[in-house]
Amino acid sequence: xxxxxxxxxxxxxxxxxxxxxxxxxxxxxxxxxxxxxxxxxxxxxxxxxxxxxxxxxxxxxxxxxxxxxxxxxxxxxxxxxxxxxxxxxxxxxxxxxxxxxxxxxxxxxxxxxxxxxxxxxxxxxxxxxxxxxxxxxxxxxxxxxxxxxxxxxxxxxxxxxxxxxxxxxxxxxxxxxxxxxxxxxxxxxxxxxxxxxxxxxxxxxxxxxxxxxxxxxxxxxxxxxxxxxxxxxxxxxxxxxxxxxxxxxxxxxxxxxxxxxxxxxxxxxxxxxxxxxxxxxxxxxxxxxxxxxxxxxxxx
Numbered sequence: 001x002x003x004x005x006x007x008x009x010x011x012x013x014x015x016x017x018x019x020x021x022x023x024x025x026x027x028x029x030x031x032x033x034x035x036x037x038x039x040x041x042x043x044x045x046x047x048x049x050x051x052x053x054x055x056x057x058x059x060x061x062x063x064x065x066x067x068x069x070x071x072x073x074x075x076x077x078x079x080x081x082x083x084x085x086x087x088x089x090x091x092x093x094x095x096x097x098x099x100x101x102x103x104x105x106x107x108x109x110x111x112x113x114x115x116x117x118x119x120x121x122x123x124x125x126x127x128x129x130x131x132x133x134x135x136x137x138x139x140x141x142x143x144x145x146x147x148x149x150x151x152x153x154x155x156x157x158x159x160x161x162x163x164x165x166x167x168x169x170x171x172x173x174x175x176x177x178x179x180x181x182x183x184x185x186x187x188x189x190x191x192x193x194x195x196x197x198x199x200x201x202x203x204x205x206x207x208x209x210x211x212x213x214x215x216x217x218x219x220x221x222x223x224x225x226x227x228x229x230x231x232x233x234x235x236x237x238x239x240x241x242x243x244x245x246x247x248x249x250x251x252x253x254x255x256x257x258x259x260x261x262x263x264x265x266x267x268x269x270x271x272x273x274x275x276x277x278x279x280x281x282x283x284x285x286x287x288x289x290x291x292x293x294x295x296x297x298x299x300x
Contacts (some may be wrong), residue, residue, distance in 0.1 A: 004299040010092070011048075011294035014084040015237035015265075015273035017126075019293040022273045023237035023266065025084035026051040028298065029092070033066075038300055040072035045298075049232045050075065052085035061099035063089055063107040071231035077171035078114050078131035078286065079239035082107065086116060087290035090127040121289065130276070130287030131239065133170035136247020141166050142202055147177055150194035151209065157184045159211070163252060167204045168244035170284055174227075175202070176241075176248050177209040182222050185211045186268045192228035199229045206232070208241035212254070213264070220261040221245065224268060236266030237273030243284045246277035255279065 009028045016022025026046040030053050043051040052067045067081035068074050075081065086107060089096050097105050097118070106113040115132040142165040148155045158165065163178040175198075179185045188209060195207060206227030213219050223245065225238040242263045249255040257279050266273040278285040 006297045006299055009296055009298055010088045010292050012084045012088050012290040013293050014080040014087070014290045015239075015275050015288040016271075017124075017289055017291055019291055021266075021271050022290070023080045023084075023235065023271065024048050024293070025080055025290075027085050027088035028053045030055045034300070039066065039068050039074070042298060042300075043068040044070045044072065046070070049235050050081040052081050054085050054089055056089075056094060056096055057108065060108055062113070063094070063096040065107055065109045067109075069230050069232065073230050074110070075230065076110055077240035078109070078133050078243075079171075079241075080237050082109060082114065082131055083129050083239060083286075083288060084290045086118070086129045087127050088292070090118070090129075091290075091292055115283075117285070117287075126289055126291070128287060128289045130285045133240075133243040133284040133286055135170070135283060136244050136251065136279070137169045138248060138251055139167040139169060139173065140202060142175060142198065146198055147175070147207070150191050150198060151177070151207075152189040152191065153179075153184065156180075162254065163248075166248065167202060168248045170240070170243040170247060172206075172240045173204040174206045174208050174241045174244055175204050176245055177207050179209050179211045182211055182213075185209060185222060185224060188224060190226050190228075192226070192233060195226060196228050205229055206235075206238070206241060208238065208245055210245055210263075217264075218262060219264040219274065220249070220255060222264045222267065225265065234269060236269045236271035237275060238265065239275060239286045242275040242277050243286045246279050247284055250279040257281065
């Protein structure tokens with residue numbers, strides 16, 4: 001019988017400093033690219049919203065990251081899949097930035113370089129990673145009534161005074177859906193079939209339902225994310241949607257540029273996550289930390 005190859009993996013909780021909170025991500029350490037079917041099988045076995053596969057490329061002088069959903073779809077975008085992969089590599093003490101200049105740190109995701117800024121917590125020395133997303137592009141608006149029906153809400157539950165449901169893109173096009181308050185936000189019961197239909201009609205992916213927080217909280221907004229098009233019914237922390245939201249809020253003059261804000265997500269799932277965001281002139285920073293919750297070996 002041929003001996004099977006073992007690969008090390010971590011499970012990290014992303015956008016959290018506490019295990020079993022935040023968004024769980026499996027990070028598998030490889031020595032190069034695997035067969036597409038192998039990526040898909042492993043991602044399906046873990047069953048998390050995404051699994052990231054990483055290896056260090058001497059040729060590219062960078063960490064390579066590929067991410068898959070349990071349904072086998074390979075995804076783009078600098079979200080928890082990338083943040084957790086980079087934190088995992090740094091916590092494993094991989095020298096992923098040794099061959100790069102301090103002012104030009106990046107990783108490769110599906111052949112594209114994604115710039116990063118990395119700091120280390122002054123107490124724990126754990127890495128805090130900020131991903132640089134492209135500036136937000138505000139695209140088409142979606143009629144409020146369509147989303148109200150798909151989310152099991154009334155039209156008046158969607159806060160149409162300041163904002164209307166709008167597709168916004170940095171890395172990925174998601175729909176920003178304003179909701180009147182936190183109570184209504186956490187009462188949403190989505191009709192996934194209807195959401196998929198709207199996604200196909202408007203060429204967008206997920207739905208970032210958000211409500212502006214009270215002044216006395218440390219986060220600017222609370223959010224929930226649904227993306228049934230790629231098999232994610234609800235996600236506890238979504239970097240690829242938090243970037244578009246801060247871009248949208250800044251363009252609406254609701255938040256200030258060059259100022260750090262936090263978005264709270266995952267409360268309904270009992271996996272509260274804090275996503276740090278900042279809208280700058282030429283990019284959007286989306287960041288946070290991760291903690292290793294499990295480690296082990298898998299066999300291929």
